[in-house]
Amino acid sequence: MFRPLSIFIGARYTRAKRRNHFISFISLTSMIGLALGVLAMIVVLSVMNGFQKEMSSRILGMVPHASISAVTPLDDWKTVADAAQKNPEVIAAVPFAELEGMLSFRGAMQPIQLQGIDPQLEPKVSIIGDHMVKGRLADLKPGEYGVVIGEITARRFRLNIGDKLALIVPEVSSVPGGITPRMKRLNVVGIFKVGAELDSSLALINVADAADIQRYKPGQVQSVRLKVKDLYAAPQVSAQVAASLGADYRASDWTLTQGSLFSAMKMEKTMIGLLLLLIVAVAAFNIIATLIMVVADKGADIAILRTIGATPRQIMGIFIVQGTVIGTVGTLIGCALGIVAALNVSQLVGWIERVSGQHVFSSDVYFISNLPSQLQLTDVLLICAAAFGLSFLATLYPSWRASRIQPAEALRYE
Known part of the structure; x- marks a missing residue:
């Protein structure tokens, strides 16, 4: 089956075992960081949705x-x-x-x-x-x-x-x-x-x-x-x-009596979402570091590809594909784990309370005695889109650097 050169080589680079194990380690940590960031965002925003729904049903059910x-x-x-x-x-x-x-x-x-x-x-x-x-x-x-x-x-x-x-x-x-x-x-x-x-x-x-x-x-x-x-x-x-x-x-x-409360809850959800997005951004910066080291490691390969006719755009595409695969896998793993965790967070907290013997949410202190969670499709889609977007943007600079490598310079000491 025909595949474009950039996709074929970029996928091979992603699967290949590297001589420099540190690069593989950075790639793995980038993937894990993205997964944890997406997982945290889905769970936290789902819990905040649950709190908002619970407060809405109770307060607006009375007033x-x-x-x-x-x-x-x-x-x-x-x-x-x-x-x-x-x-x-x-x-x-x-x-x-x-x-x-x-x-x-x-x-x-x-x-x-x-x-x-x-x-x-x-x-x-x-x-x-x-x-x-x-x-x-x-x-x-x-x-x-x-x-x-x-x-x-x-x-x-x-x-x-x-x-x-x-x-x-x-x-x-x-x-x-x-x-x-x-x-x-x-x-x-x-x-x-x-x-x-x-x-x-x-x-x-x-x-x-x-x-x-x-x-x-x-x-x-x-x-x-x-x-x-x-x-x-x-x-x-x-x-x-x-x-x-x-x-x-x-x-x-x-809205005249309770509107400020729900506006504050909406603002709080937005701000916490933006703060948690920083976790994804940090993981995306790891992708930049990974690709910069891969470009340095594959300098000779890039030069050979250029000498046999590969264009700068194709070279750039190779590393965009590689970084995007890392971001996509991390995002999908985090999305799957986040959905499972958000759907079962109440049971998880209940299990922790039974094992530890301590009440995480005591009805004497908090307005609720359990941890509510409401998973919303729009939140999941926005989180995944943000993670995909940051992962893609993180690939642009290293890929551009790879496309600027001159074959004569790279092969001078080979």
Whole structure:
């Protein structure tokens, strides 16, 4: 079968045993370095994808994807909900209220964000029902001022089901200061744990009780909470719903409250990816060193090829092929090992915990108790493309040097 001269000789050089074993060693270390770099990038980015997915499902499963409110409290929230659900991107719409205050228990205080919910409808838009560790959402009955608190809040105040605590909310008044505190006694009826910061900053009460605290009329609610199909389309979807209802309605979405967190996570993934790419770059520099030494070792061969008619372009192609083969093999090995490791990293960490008897991720310290991993095809393709690209670029200078060798100079002392 016919093969171009550059590919034929470059492949032979790659397979051939060299007199200088140090060159073979450098070639091997270049290949291993590329494989380790690609392996590390795939595993680390997959773990970061897993963390991002885990945090998204937990945090955005608790906070509203979007909400629709008006200048005044909503008298008929069902009309707004029906109008919102006409949009094909809206999955569910339920009554919702949100207010901020302070929880007080035996002299200790902490800020809290209260959500007023309908216990029967809340599972349509929230994952809270799946993360109750004590009590039930159904215990949030109107008029009884029950509250469901996070596990960290309960641990901080040493609260349990049946305990009572005080809620302090600010209220605008005509006194000289302009704001006076109002107090309401709440009964702990449930404790949830989602494994995120919300366990210490969020509490749930019945939407009717929230309306009473806000001094609304019976039946009035602050807003309507929406759950949408595509989280990243929530700003556009909520704006469309608000526009269809009229000028008196306004929309808000999760990007206003949690957007900075997920932007920071995305930036962190990008920066760590760039730092890990330096490992691949170092391995690529090893390819440069390998090819420079090969060119010096094969000077006589290059001169003979030139004398029998090989062009500088063909000489250059020989060493490009040789360096590219080293880079390709290293990248493919690293890709295969990285995919296997990323798919089994949770089991590997579990095995290490069982063997060592130590918890790598303790639920008392971290928001999660295992190491999540989500392998994405786009990440794998980008990593492999970057490794291939760096490997190819690393071959250009040594190959160019080889093409500039003059036969008379190389054979002078042969």
